[in-house]
Amino acid sequence: MTKKRMSIFMLILILSFSFCITPVFSAETMLVKEEPFDVEGESAILIDASSGKILYEKNIHEKLFPASVTKIMVLLLAMEAIENDRISLDDDVLISENASGMGGSQMYLEAGEIQKVEHLIRAIALRSGNDCSVALAEHIAGSYESFIDMMNEKATELGMNNTHFVNSTGLHDENHYTTAYDISLMSKELLKHTEIHKWLSMWMSTVKVGKEKDVTQEMVNTNRLIHDYPGANGIKTGYTSNAGYCLSASATKGNLTLISVILKSPSSAIRNKESMKLLNYGFANYDSIPVAKKGELIKTIPISKGKSEKMDVIAEGDLSLLVDKGQNKEVEKEILLPDKIEAPVEKNSKVGEIVYKIDGEEKGRLSLLAKEEVKKASLLDMMGKVFSRLIGK
Structure with missing residues (x-):
């Protein structure tokens, strides 16, 4: 093949390939959504x-x-x-x-x-x-x-x-x-x-x-x-x-x-x-579905090595779940807490989370806090608890 024919062939090949290429968009471009209307404001x-x-x-x-x-x-x-x-x-x-x-x-x-x-x-x-x-x-x-x-x-x-x-x-x-x-x-x-x-x-x-x-x-x-x-x-x-x-x-x-x-x-x-x-x-x-109120009691859990043997766990704040109008409003909740917490525990310290889901999809989560301070038990406290159990038997 002559150089001239080779050049023509390559040009045809390049042009053909160009028309077959799917346009490439950046990730940023693809993520831009078109809003349903414009607003008169910058x-x-x-x-x-x-x-x-x-x-x-x-x-x-x-x-x-x-x-x-x-x-x-x-x-x-x-x-x-x-x-x-x-x-x-x-x-x-x-x-x-x-x-x-x-x-x-x-x-x-x-x-x-x-x-x-x-x-x-x-x-x-x-x-x-x-x-x-x-x-x-x-x-x-x-x-x-x-x-x-x-x-x-x-x-x-x-x-x-x-x-x-x-x-x-x-x-x-x-x-x-x-x-x-x-x-x-x-x-x-x-x-x-x-x-x-x-x-x-x-x-x-x-x-x-x-x-x-x-x-x-x-x-x-x-x-x-x-x-x-x-x-x-x-x-x-x-x-x-x-x-x-x-x-x-x-x-x-x-x-x-x-x-x-x-x-x-x-x-x-x-x-x-x-x-x-x-x-x-x-x-x-x-629509919005209220699922938690600030300070709401979520669960009471055992305390290890504490002056108290149990502790109330409360919701950190108010929480509502945003849903499309007409969407299924059956809310599932999953409480993520340890079986037992070891003292000391500070008041309002985070001890877990609660996760809210609709149709298996997470829609929101909220921190769970210790309602009250729980101090670590002293040796005397521990002996007193043991004695109380013995007396109770």
Whole structure:
């Protein structure tokens, strides 16, 4: 065969082979699912508040400016401080010059006036007061700078890997950013604190401000869904010219609680409409089955070498299983615990797990905790037990 014929033959062979090749897609490309609809916003997410499962996503890891949605972290740290007895709702907070000088949305607090922690939380939840968020931050941490460190530490703890806070207000700063996914994480964590719900779901309220408390501030929740959407119970709006219109919204119907997040929407009306669209989609397609309550007794197991001979084991937290509507709801549970636990055992230490399945497929699991501390038995304790057994025979 001549060189010319050989070249032609090879060209034909290459072309023929090219047309027979199946296109190759990367694993990342193949995993991308097409969402059932689009959302008018740069980024959006819908999750189940119990499991955290993502039900809808759009650019969920894109770093964007959160505006006042930032204050979800402020409220979360406040609730933790209250539950840990570091502060109380009745604490008097002296308003600093720094707090009173905050711009943007505010309650017009005066430097030197006194406000209760509860009033500040209520004003953050409804009015989104920047002055209130700074005053509360200073009260919790002792200094504003220390509180910002707390915000970032908590973000790291929650796995908010694309978040960085530089203030407690959400006022624009190029180094203050987060993502829809990260906001869903802190929103989910906030909703675990049941006391916050009464403020997040409040539509209207008043607070007296000023050194003489001679001015009454009327507050209407900036989150219109609280008024307009059945079952809405949170969480926080935000807006700056750089951030656009943002909203982390939550709603509950039956046993199912959903959280939707929209960032950089073009208007408040569109932000609200698209949030409702996400929530409607979730409620139309999913159900939730409650299977465990925090502190619920799961089992009593024997203790070896302990002052007590048995110990109650309890569920770590609430758990509900997310299922498709119409799915078989027969739940199986498998308790993973040793036959016996050796003392000492600390209170609330993890001693096992409980696994929940539907049709053999794992749908969720929960840690099991020791209800009470069990100290190791002394030699005298052991002798006493032996003596008691002998007497009992």
